[in-house]
Amino acid sequence: MSSVTAESSGSGSVPERARVRHGGSGPSPSLAVVEAIADLAGVDPADLPEEGVVLYEHVDPDALNSLVAGRSDADVSLTVAGYDVRVGPDSAVAQRSGN
Template identity: 45%
Template sequence: MELQTSDGQEAEFEFVGSSTSEAVVQAVAEAAGTDPTELPPLYDQVDPDALEKLFRNPSNGVVAFDYHGYTVVVRSDGTVLLK
């Protein structure tokens, strides 16, 4: 997963090759400087199964939600944006 920062306030991660839920948890953990197992369960904020279904097939979708102090924006182009 590659971190790209745009202005110190946002971080963008590519999640090609991993599940969407795994990518979200990994991106937040990396941005927060912690182990993914130390984060609260993702399902407390969003339904991981629904997230997977939304991005299983290529589409033009975007989902945003708050998780561990970040606004997480998941895009259908394979990126997770943290604000």
């Protein structure tokens, strides 16, 4: 399982961003996106559909993996159900839209 790094800007405040590293022995880029959004939503990744977040309704996960995996110049940005996501060469970073 991967580790999520939460970033907040105040004492005890809700995390504003979540970063999940992907590749190597970690999750695929698309799974890293799901894990980062789940962390911000405060739910298990398997429960995201109940929160109205279904990744494949916004992007083809296989296409995202193909665009990013193993590329040092990867930089994909997308919005998924109210979350702004940037997928780079080694991590996915999600934040609530408008932050």
